[in-house]
Amino acid sequence: MTMIQALRGTRDILPDETPLWQWVESTARNLLFRAAYREIRPPLFEQTSLFERGIGEATDVVGKEMYTFEDRGGRSVTLRPEITAGLVRAVNENKLTAQGSVLRLWHVGPAFRYERPQAGRQRQFHQLDVELLGSNDPRADAEVIAIATNLLQTLGLTSLTMDLNSVGNGKDRQRYRDALVAFFTPHKADLDADSQTRLDKNPLRILDSKDEKTQAIAKEAPSLLDYLSDDSQRHFDKVQQYLTDLGIGYQVNPRLVRGLDYYTHTAFEIQSADLGAQATVCGGGRYDGLIAQLGGPETPAIGWAIGLERLTLLLKQLATNPTTPMDVYVVSRGEAAEGDALKMAQALRKAGLAVEMDLSGSAFGKQFKRADRSGAALCLILGDSEAAQKTVQLKWLNTGEQTELGQDALLDSIDELRQNIQAAR
Structure with missing residues (x-):
């Protein structure tokens, strides 16, 4: 098809x-x-x-x-x-x-x-x-x-x-229009086809012609400023x-x-x-x-x-390229962990952070590569162990530093998290 x-x-x-x-x-x-x-x-x-x-x-x-x-x-x-x-x-x-x-x-x-x-x-x-x-x-x-x-x-x-x-x-333009018609009429046969049509309908537009021969003629046309x-x-x-x-x-x-x-x-x-x-x-x-x-x-x-x-x-x-990078990239693997990841991502978004959640379900290694490409400052990691203990791994992508924190504790300290993300930019 x-x-x-x-x-x-x-x-x-x-x-x-x-x-x-x-x-x-x-x-x-x-x-x-x-x-x-x-x-x-x-x-x-x-x-x-x-x-x-x-x-x-x-x-x-x-x-x-x-x-x-x-x-x-x-x-x-x-x-x-x-x-x-x-x-x-x-x-x-x-x-x-x-x-x-x-x-x-x-x-x-x-x-x-x-x-x-x-x-x-x-x-x-x-x-x-x-x-x-x-x-x-x-x-x-x-x-x-x-x-x-x-x-x-x-x-x-x-x-x-x-x-x-x-x-x-309007009166100035009419006087100038009459002057242009008087100037261009003897040259009509040498004008491009569009300019010949404009001579009767809108002679001022002849001055905008891109045709080289018409441009050469128009250089000698009267100036509009003389008719103000x-x-x-x-x-x-x-x-x-x-x-x-x-x-x-x-x-x-x-x-x-x-x-x-x-x-x-x-x-x-x-x-x-x-x-x-x-x-x-x-x-x-x-x-x-x-x-x-x-x-x-x-x-x-x-x-x-x-x-x-x-x-x-x-x-x-000029190589102007503003970007809007993510604050947080969330990776997870395992049914319970993926459910926790969804809740955490939405809570952080409601708190004003820009969050991308990996939905691939692929191995952690592949998810980490996507996290690195995302431009996010912080990667949150949830697996079976974190889901069981209600914790989350925090990995700062610029340094590779990684720490563990309770999920509730993370959500209770969003202002501090935001400051740390800004510092990591």
């Missing part, structure tokens, strides 16, 4: 990998708690119209990459290709914003895009998403960027750079000053436009030189019109997302 395998573009995150993922998530959770961000958990699928309206029908995400299907009720449903639109829908539907209030939210979970799988990029991928809603103050921009930088540095990343740009407001209004320029100047005051390095990249239509004003990407062609590990920006566009009140907002596949790939390259 043929073995069923995972679909292309998906992968199993195996037990040897999950400690790294858990460490990243717990580090982010603790940092965001200290910054007053609260977790939200929207669903994985939404009405297709949410993403068509929110992301933009002319984007590659909506046009080429969404997993869309009709459910049994005849509704068009889409697995979320990104998190922000669904989060905004949840905010609007549950009336989480109030006049003059600031809402700080975060979420971590999977999203789905039908694109070519490659290192650090899957069709089911995971994002950490952070959003600040309700403030158009440039300090909000600086805050979310500073949190992203702080998180990446806390995780041990050092070779990071940041591209920063302003895509202005005075208000947009003042906002951008203040964001840059705040980042400088915080000691956060950046470079202005007027070609950075990001891939989704809802961005306004600040756009940024943080890259790592260790990721090769897929250098971006965090990206985001302002989206002051999205909340109203999806039926809510006029509400400014800014946020970012970190791709966890890329981030964990980078951390592996």
Whole structure:
């Protein structure tokens, strides 16, 4: 019978990998708690119209990459290709914003895009998403960027750079769009096929083309920064000053436009030189019109997302390998001893210790080898003799020192046992 395998573009995150993922998530959770961000958990699928309206029908995400299907009720449903639109829908539907209030939210979970799988990029991928809603103050921009930088540095990343740009407001973008159409139209025949289509629908996306010939033409295109209004320029100047005051390095990249239509004003990407062609590990920006566009009140907002596949790939390259070793490994042989081992293991777990119990029933020698490989500090040994006398052998795996203790006495001295385990690490 043929073995069923995972679909292309998906992968199993195996037990040897999950400690790294858990460490990243717990580090982010603790940092965001200290910054007053609260977790939200929207669903994985939404009405297709949410993403068509929110992301933009002319984007590659909506046009080429969404997993869309009709459910049994005849509704068009889409697995979320990104998190922000669904989060905004949840905010609007549950009336989480109030006049003059600031809402700080975060979420971590999977999203789905039908694109070519490659290192650090899957069709089911995971994002950490952070959003600040309700403030158009440039300090909000600086805050979310500073949190992203702080998180990446806390995780041990050092070779990071940041591209920063302003895509202005809606009127700025329209003027720039007209300028791009006027510039690229005489070169249309020399553009790649996707860029020719984008010229009519979304000319800003031509600046993101990976086609070498199109890139060469785009280098001579007008700069978005020349089309900013005075208000947009003042906002951008203040964001840059705040980042400088915080000691956060950046470079202005007027070609950075990001891939989704809802961005306004600040756009940024943080890259790592260790990721090769897929250098971006965090990206985001302002989206002051999205909340109203999806039926809510006029509400400014800014946020970012970190791709966890890329981030964990980078951390592996840097030999970051957090482990969660067992405290105690329990070996036993003989019916009575095995029953005592089960009771003792569960009692130690209830007391807060991490305990693995050998279930093989094999010879003690084989069980001891597994105990050594487990990474536990202490091995508890129970055989027929210990079961008869209600004792247990304690073997410290780092030194090989072994002592005997009554089972009840061991359970009555768990605080001391915990201290000894910590000392043995």
